[in-house]
Amino acid sequence: MPAADAPPVYRLLGSRIPYVEGPLKVTGRAEYTDDIQRPGQLVGRLLRSPWPHARLRSIDTTEARALPGVAAVLTGERYPTPFGVLPITHDETAIAVGKARYIGDIVAAVAAVDERTAEEALAKIRFDVEPLPEYSDPRTGTEKVAEPIHARGLAGSNVQKEVVQHFGDVDAAFARAAHAVRVRGTFAGVTHAFTEPLATIAEATPDGRLTVWSATQVPHYLHRALSEVLGLPMHRIRVVKPEVGGGFGGKSDPLPHEIACAALALETGRPVKMLLDREDVFYTNHGRHPTFNDVRIACDADGRLLGYDIEALIEGGAWSSFGTVTTYYNGVLAMGPYRVPNFRYRGRRVYTNRPPSGAMRAHGGTNIRYSIEVALDRLAEELGVDPFDLRERNALPPNSTTVNEFRITSTSFRECLAAVRRASGWEGKWRKLPLGRGVGLGCGFYISGSNSPIHFTPKMPQSTVHLKVDMDGGIAVHSMQADIGQGSNTLLAAIVAEVLGVDLDRVHVQRVDSDVSPIDLGSYSSRVTFMMGNAARTAALQLREKIVRGAAGLLHAAPEELEVAHERIRWRRRPEEGVSFLEALHAAMENEGALTASGAYQSKPMGGTFKGARAGTAPAYSFSAYVAEVDVDLETGAYRVPKVWAAFDCGRPLNRLAVEGQIEGSIHMGLGQVMGETMSYRGARLFNPSLLEYKIPAPQQMPEVEILLVGADDPEGPFGAKEAGEGPLIATLPAVGNALYDAIGCRFTELPITPDRVVRAREQRRKEGRPWKGA
Amino acid sequence: MAESGTLRFALNGQPVTARCPDERILLDLLREDLRLTGTKRGCDLGTCGCCTVLVDGRPTLSCLTLARLAAGRSVTTIEGVGPPQRLSAVQRAFVEHGATQCGFCTPGFVLTATALLRENRAPSREEIERAISGNLCRCTGYLAIVRAIEAAARAEA
Numbered sequence: 001m002p003a004a005d006a007p008p009v010y011r012l013l014g015s016r017i018p019y020v021e022g023p024l025k026v027t028g029r030a031e032y033t034d035d036i037q038r039p040g041q042l043v044g045r046l047l048r049s050p051w052p053h054a055r056l057r058s059i060d061t062t063e064a065r066a067l068p069g070v071a072a073v074l075t076g077e078r079y080p081t082p083f084g085v086l087p088i089t090h091d092e093t094a095i096a097v098g099k100a101r102y103i104g105d106i107v108a109a110v111a112a113v114d115e116r117t118a119e120e121a122l123a124k125i126r127f128d129v130e131p132l133p134e135y136s137d138p139r140t141g142t143e144k145v146a147e148p149i150h151a152r153g154l155a156g157s158n159v160q161k162e163v164v165q166h167f168g169d170v171d172a173a174f175a176r177a178a179h180a181v182r183v184r185g186t187f188a189g190v191t192h193a194f195t196e197p198l199a200t201i202a203e204a205t206p207d208g209r210l211t212v213w214s215a216t217q218v219p220h221y222l223h224r225a226l227s228e229v230l231g232l233p234m235h236r237i238r239v240v241k242p243e244v245g246g247g248f249g250g251k252s253d254p255l256p257h258e259i260a261c262a263a264l265a266l267e268t269g270r271p272v273k274m275l276l277d278r279e280d281v282f283y284t285n286h287g288r289h290p291t292f293n294d295v296r297i298a299c300d301a302d303g304r305l306l307g308y309d310i311e312a313l314i315e316g317g318a319w320s321s322f323g324t325v326t327t328y329y330n331g332v333l334a335m336g337p338y339r340v341p342n343f344r345y346r347g348r349r350v351y352t353n354r355p356p357s358g359a360m361r362a363h364g365g366t367n368i369r370y371s372i373e374v375a376l377d378r379l380a381e382e383l384g385v386d387p388f389d390l391r392e393r394n395a396l397p398p399n400s401t402t403v404n405e406f407r408i409t410s411t412s413f414r415e416c417l418a419a420v421r422r423a424s425g426w427e428g429k430w431r432k433l434p435l436g437r438g439v440g441l442g443c444g445f446y447i448s449g450s451n452s453p454i455h456f457t458p459k460m461p462q463s464t465v466h467l468k469v470d471m472d473g474g475i476a477v478h479s480m481q482a483d484i485g486q487g488s489n490t491l492l493a494a495i496v497a498e499v500l501g502v503d504l505d506r507v508h509v510q511r512v513d514s515d516v517s518p519i520d521l522g523s524y525s526s527r528v529t530f531m532m533g534n535a536a537r538t539a540a541l542q543l544r545e546k547i548v549r550g551a552a553g554l555l556h557a558a559p560e561e562l563e564v565a566h567e568r569i570r571w572r573r574r575p576e577e578g579v580s581f582l583e584a585l586h587a588a589m590e591n592e593g594a595l596t597a598s599g600a601y602q603s604k605p606m607g608g609t610f611k612g613a614r615a616g617t618a619p620a621y622s623f624s625a626y627v628a629e630v631d632v633d634l635e636t637g638a639y640r641v642p643k644v645w646a647a648f649d650c651g652r653p654l655n656r657l658a659v660e661g662q663i664e665g666s667i668h669m670g671l672g673q674v675m676g677e678t679m680s681y682r683g684a685r686l687f688n689p690s691l692l693e694y695k696i697p698a699p700q701q702m703p704e705v706e707i708l709l710v711g712a713d714d715p716e717g718p719f720g721a722k723e724a725g726e727g728p729l730i731a732t733l734p735a736v737g738n739a740l741y742d743a744i745g746c747r748f749t750e751l752p753i754t755p756d757r758v759v760r761a762r763e764q765r766r767k768e769g770r771p772w773k774g775a
Numbered sequence: 776m777a778e779s780g781t782l783r784f785a786l787n788g789q790p791v792t793a794r795c796p797d798e799r800i801l802l803d804l805l806r807e808d809l810r811l812t813g814t815k816r817g818c819d820l821g822t823c824g825c826c827t828v829l830v831d832g833r834p835t836l837s838c839l840t841l842a843r844l845a846a847g848r849s850v851t852t853i854e855g856v857g858p859p860q861r862l863s864a865v866q867r868a869f870v871e872h873g874a875t876q877c878g879f880c881t882p883g884f885v886l887t888a889t890a891l892l893r894e895n896r897a898p899s900r901e902e903i904e905r906a907i908s909g910n911l912c913r914c915t916g917y918l919a920i921v922r923a924i925e926a927a928a929r930a931e932a
Contacts, residue, residue, distance in 0.1 A: 195913055278819065570834075665914045699921065
């Protein structure tokens, strides 16, 4: 008999549940946007600016329009309303208005009968432009400039957003510190590199409606942006999300091409498909921000952290995107997984004439985490303590509040540290492996869903799930949550099946369609499991109550005397007696026909009252501690990561297959950023806009991954769960960086850590006459 | 205007006759003309492997292949893998092991793996990694894909 406080065991949740759409995906039957073809469909094409920064004095589209087969030519003035994912920074337009702001900025759009005609038309558009000064280095954009990229830049500069925060007294903390370290990090931009290129189809119909199919992570924000820019009320626009071939944040902004495509459909009255090629996708970017950060950490003689003093200069590219959030996150996501009693932060995000940066997996929490974890590794060395001990000493306790008023409820961070220390054989490896081999520890934490729903005033639920069950006993599930491959449809179905006690194949998660899907804010901020999961659980509990009442009538029982078992409703006291799910359902339907239920989730008010206090607040946080092992070729600087031990606290893992998949995929993406991925620029020009030159790690570069899921149930998460989508990326980078130090004695503060940098760092250390591991 | 020719080849075991210009790319013929949309367009540059099909049993990037080079040959797309309404051992293993997340790269991987296991019934891990190194996956980190191919090899043994 389990103890009274032992966590419950579930029938489905907690096991390995194959993705419900798996059979469609492995047979090529899953339908992505580009697989849809509408009758009479036109081809939409975009013209991109060859100028980094230019005033568009006039655009002549006469010749392009005259070309047979051209249905519409659009320039920016036709739909000039600015939009953006954040209501406070609407500075994007579907097509450039007045100025082109980067090489790749959309300056015109064409719809034509075929691709060749569309390309020909684009080539016939004539521009009269005035070149403007080019700003490709964020460091030169912080002061007043001759021609700010946007008028809204701070005081005539290219600063899009500045955040200044101070909690406690950092100067006093550093004055009494026994030790202080400083790490100045430099991070190249990286991009999502999802495999499905961006694609949109739009169709305007004579009933005055517009339907848009798009590869998007956030159908609801797209819906809003379409409405604002096109001037149509939301109820006359229908947004459909087909299968999406990966997103990682890159499909979370409403994007200009989506709106341009819809505009072309309105102009022509015909369906228009806009499929971006891979180069277009690179120019659309919205990837992780190139960043300079400067992190100072102080502690007392016992290794207790006294304070952080952080500056970050973040390159935004041409638009705001999520940038205001990014600017906050680069500071406030330093507030875990350790207790930091004093904290000062100055962050600035600067526009440049380069492709916009935006949200990418573990948005805002990755680069700052690298610098902090490297600084802690140095601090441990100065103190002469093991890096694990330093972190254990400073772990945030459960049910605590950070100095900037984040509410921490569940944390199994200490358990993560203990598990990964043991599993990795740390004691036998750290500082004990031969020169060239080493192990390193990196830790992290991340929001399990942003507490701030971006658009909602007044506040409405962040997730809603509708259920409908008819005579056939099949349960239709509607929600605007966006499965982009992470398995949210599967989790949604599994939660409903778990609560109702039915087989998974009774539950049919419907395609996202704004006409019938109730609003969920979609896949960003690692929010779906927590928020959609709670909404689904609430809806399913309502439905269960109705079905149990039906069974109670048949069994002449009070509902509370009954319980749900597998495909049955039965007596609690006499489990052998009961009725089938269908019998109970049909009894329930005698009174009200087809049954429906609706559940919603809204996070509690949280955070302080100061400016920006909500940034980084979340109903729960994930925690992680990773150890990476590296093996460096001392001649060439090339290195391998043979193994990563990944201890992760996602509360209760609801679908182990999905959680493990997210962790392995995150490690792959994290290794990409630390080992080699770079958005490579010469001035304003992106030099590697293809998957040949922008290299993601190959199968041969993947380490063995040992996953340790040690989280305890979260008190508010659905069935105790927290996020596992973005947080698992973060610890990968510093684990590798610190392992390289253990291997060769060199600190790397510039990412990616390429072999040439490894060789140079080794030479430098040798020149300084500082041997490492006896060499 | 380019010449149009009549092209005859076997597609998923059935004879096909298609009229298309000489410069028509195989991927466009499959996706746009024949509406077999299981073959995915990921880059048009031969860099991602999403458009992989089998030509005479060999993994081939259909975005870099002229359709007319398929003349007289046998082309297998994802629609031609496995018995109707059922899954092949490779497909089943991909589902069971979570080797498909977003699924966009999956048809290419399934075809590559199918070809590998036809030639080599018990590939080593290194042989699997080499075989799939022309297919990009951004979701799984490849580990689940390798496990699935290993499992399929065992299932077919």
